[in-house]
Amino acid sequence: MSIKYGLLALLSDADAYGYQLRSRFESATGSVWPLNIGQVYTTLARLDRDGLIEGIGTDGDGRAMYRLTNAGRTELSGWWDTPVAHADRPRDELAIKIALAITTPGVDATAILQTQRRETIRHLQDLTRVKRQSDPDDLSWRLVAESLIFAAEAEVRWLDHCEASLVRHGRTRKTKPGNTSGAADGDSVKDPQATEGTTR
Amino acid sequence: MSIKYGLLALLSDADAYGYQLRSRFESATGSVWPLNIGQVYTTLARLDRDGLIEGIGTDGDGRAMYRLTNAGRTELSGWWDTPVAHADRPRDELAIKIALAITTPGVDATAILQTQRRETIRHLQDLTRVKRQSDPDDLSWRLVAESLIFAAEAEVRWLDHCEASLVRHGRTRKTKPGNTSGAADGDSVKDPQATEGTTR
DNA sequence: CGACACATGTAACACGTTACATGATTTG
DNA sequence: CAAATCATGTAACGTGTTACATGTGTCG
Numbered sequence: 001m002s003i004k005y006g007l008l009a010l011l012s013d014a015d016a017y018g019y020q021l022r023s024r025f026e027s028a029t030g031s032v033w034p035l036n037i038g039q040v041y042t043t044l045a046r047l048d049r050d051g052l053i054e055g056i057g058t059d060g061d062g063r064a065m066y067r068l069t070n071a072g073r074t075e076l077s078g079w080w081d082t083p084v085a086h087a088d089r090p091r092d093e094l095a096i097k098i099a100l101a102i103t104t105p106g107v108d109a110t111a112i113l114q115t116q117r118r119e120t121i122r123h124l125q126d127l128t129r130v131k132r133q134s135d136p137d138d139l140s141w142r143l144v145a146e147s148l149i150f151a152a153e154a155e156v157r158w159l160d161h162c163e164a165s166l167v168r169h170g171r172t173r174k175t176k177p178g179n180t181s182g183a184a185d186g187d188s189v190k191d192p193q194a195t196e197g198t199t200r
Numbered sequence: 201m202s203i204k205y206g207l208l209a210l211l212s213d214a215d216a217y218g219y220q221l222r223s224r225f226e227s228a229t230g231s232v233w234p235l236n237i238g239q240v241y242t243t244l245a246r247l248d249r250d251g252l253i254e255g256i257g258t259d260g261d262g263r264a265m266y267r268l269t270n271a272g273r274t275e276l277s278g279w280w281d282t283p284v285a286h287a288d289r290p291r292d293e294l295a296i297k298i299a300l301a302i303t304t305p306g307v308d309a310t311a312i313l314q315t316q317r318r319e320t321i322r323h324l325q326d327l328t329r330v331k332r333q334s335d336p337d338d339l340s341w342r343l344v345a346e347s348l349i350f351a352a353e354a355e356v357r358w359l360d361h362c363e364a365s366l367v368r369h370g371r372t373r374k375t376k377p378g379n380t381s382g383a384a385d386g387d388s389v390k391d392p393q394a395t396e397g398t399t400r
Numbered sequence: 401c402g403a404c405a406c407a408t409g410t411a412a413c414a415c416g417t418t419a420c421a422t423g424a425t426t427t428g
Numbered sequence: 429c430a431a432a433t434c435a436t437g438t439a440a441c442g443t444g445t446t447a448c449a450t451g452t453g454t455c456g
Contacts, residue, residue, distance in 0.1 A: 004442095004443090020407095029296055037408090038408095039444065045409095061407095062452085063407070079297075080307060083316045086320070086348075091233045097279075098347075099230075103228045105213060112280060115282075116283040123286045140299040142365075147292060148292075150354045150361070151355075154354035157350060158346065162343050165343060169339050218437090241437060261424090262436095263435070
């Protein structure tokens with residue numbers, strides 16, 4: 001879904017050819033998600049077929065130019081007006097994996113949680129490094145990076161929350177409220193936005 | 201990728217047939233992601249073809265049973281041991297949309313951010329309601345729901361952060377530090393885990 | 401000249417969705 | 429009996445990936 005509308009959005013700014021669309025897409029999103037060039041062409045073909053864009057011959061150097069049609073403009077403004085629904089987002093593989101790890105006998109869920117936590121922290125460090133080394137004036141670029149950072153931080157908090165829940169579950173509600181350490185209560189595990197220095 | 205390993209995980213517990221696998225998958229993940237039954241069968245066929253599972257005739261009532269092979273067991277334990285990489289996760293349509301909204305002339309990015317925020321808050325309320333109405337003893341179920349809650353909360357914070365950044369960017373660093381309202385600084389926009397009562 | 405970036409495409413495949421066809425069993 | 433649920437599959441299509449084929453332009 002996303003790249004279809006991505007191309008429409010880029011074409012709403014100016015006519016373009018396939019190769020150009022890829023580089024514009026990547027300069028808008030900061031090349032965090034390199035866009036497959038083959039797919040650009042197949043998507044353009046589909047959009048053309050559906051009347052949302054139209055091929056307008058070749059420019060002076062033989063590049064196949066495309067232009068947004070009125071139908072495409074309508075489709076696009078519909079996209080802008082409609083929030084991204086949570087319903088049609090892809091399944092979260094991590095959540096599924098943890099759920100299955102817990103319910104499958106013979107699987108050490110705690111070990112999986114810890115391995116994953118290390119991986120996510122590592123990723124978080126990559127992201128903050130990338131962010132530090134990039135032009136702070138390029139807004140869209142920076143916000144995309146920060147989107148990933150926010151998500152990764154939430155993931156770490158969730159992993160910690162899972163581990164705490166597992167422990168509590170292990171002590172199968174035999175202990176009464178008023179327990180051992182601290183921290184293991186409901187939500188709010190760990191401070192948010194604590195990106196650096198959470199390596200364990 | 202996820203459902204392939206999901207089926208392997210379920211089959212590592214006990215032999216099963218297609219229909220059964222779907223209901224087990226959904227009872228593990230809390231039917232937040234209803235699993236397409238058609239795909240279960242095609243995936244089983246692929247797994248069989250690749251030697252990770254094998255069809256073992258039909259049970260007494262004519263249901264096509266499958267069993268995990270040794271190769272499948274190896275593949276599965278590899279999955280358990282390897283953390284989910286951030287590299288091969290799907291693109292985040294929301295982040296792309298906002299990035300394009302900012303870079304495309306003639307698009308009201310602030311309006312899009314606000315519409316999205318309302319939608320996400322609404323979703324968050326749905327999730328907390330679902331969580332409240334569910335069995336608190338079903339760990340895996342609850343954690344999956346909370347995974348979505350953590351992610352949605354992070355999304356709201358990010359959206360707020362985007363809006364603040366846009367405002368700051370609008371005043372193109374002509375104002376000096378020491379400014380108008382408050383709140384619009386760097387990270388930590390809004391308190392985390394504040395699920396209820398953030399409707400605006 | 402040779403390597404590399406530019407530029408356009410195609411083929412094969414994995415994965416996901418919706419929809420359809422078909423039949424058995426269960427239940428109101 | 430009629431409707432719902434159980435159970436297995438197929439077809440068509442959208443979307444994404446990797447890999448290949450093919451040519452032009454540029455630059456060291």
